[in-house]
Amino acid sequence: MQALFFENELVIKDIPVPEPGEGELLVKVKYSAICNTDLEIIKGYMGFKGVLGHEFAGEVVSAGHALSGKTVVGEINCSCGQCYLCLSGRPTHCSNRTVLGIAGHQGVFADYISLPARNLYMVPSSVAGEKAVFTEPLAAALEIFEQIHIQPSKPVFIFGAGKLGLLVSMVARLQGFEYTTFDVSTEKTGFAASLGINSRLVSELKAEEKAEVCIDCTGSSQGINLALSHLWPRGTLVLKTTVAETSKPDLNSIVINEFTIQGSRCGVFQPALNLLERNLVDPTPIISGRFAFTDIISAFESAKKPSSQKIIIEHGA
Ligand SMILES: [Zn+2]
Ligand SMILES: [Zn+2]
DSSP: OEEEEEESEEEEEEOOOOOOOTTEEEEEEEEEEEOHHHHHHTTTGGGOOEEOOOEEEEEEOOSSSTTTTOEEEEOSEEOOSOSHHHHTTOGGGOTTOEEETTBEEOOSSBSEEEEEGGGEEEOOTTSOHHHHTTHHHHHHHHHHHHHOOOOTTSEEEEEOOSHHHHHHHHHHHHTTOEEEEEESOHHHHHHHHHTTOOEEEGGGOOTTOOEEEEEEOOOSTTHHHHHHTTEEEEEEEEEOOOOSSOOOOOHHHHHHTTOEEEEOOOOOHHHHHHHHHTTSSOOGGGEEEEEEGGGHHHHHHHHHSTTOOEEEEEOOO
8 A cells, every 4th residue: 555654755655455453444545634743744753764653533444343334534543452551541641552644553654544433423514524533632622621621701822823822722712712822824723813813913922911821732842932921820721732943941930820830732632623513614625735645745745835734634545
């Protein structure tokens, strides 16, 4: 099968179709999407080598399972189910885990993938494949609300109007918060505004303007300090950014202001699928380009442009 392989550079390679292991199903990838994490991996984040990609929708081709022939999306963390972290309800932190297209597990920029059946969720027929691809990043946006309680009466600042920042903003909007989404780019704030998101430029943000919760989705190592400088004392900073290049936040300001720092990664899929099925979140306008799998190298070039949003890969028949 054809697969996009990363090893110092991106190349399309012919590799064997994965053999599903115990409890795993073979899935034919129909749609995939490029995430910032993929762009960071090619800069060296996680030191991953292999088939990239973790956001997908596909069809189960293994026979004899309730999901056979169904359109599915899949949780990216493959956990062992037996270690201390799995047994204490933290499977996404499993010490033996592999992560689809990120750590030790072949990713979705390929004709086929193999995933544990328990990672797969059936996509409702009303949700189109290219929309279903957003389940994973939307679940990551929802993870914030699994982790912390945000009082609807308190102001929330979201930094970064990229792919994830927009999804977080769409979920925040559903809750009726006083949220504002900031970005350094007029193009990004303008685009966010066109989606009905309350957005402003970082340059307009005055030093005295602060929020109780700041959510960093900038994808930039400087985002942390920006978000910290606009947080009220005893406020919470939620960090969504993972970057190859890291910077140190000012730890003194965390002590002095008694800030709470919440790291936030992968979320649960079913609530994300529910939002898509009920049309409470429509991520389709975030798609800024569609490429055939054979053009995936150009798709990556397009995804690297600062103005780019979600790039969808169509895998064909
Ligand atoms: Zn992602
Ligand atoms: Zn485990």
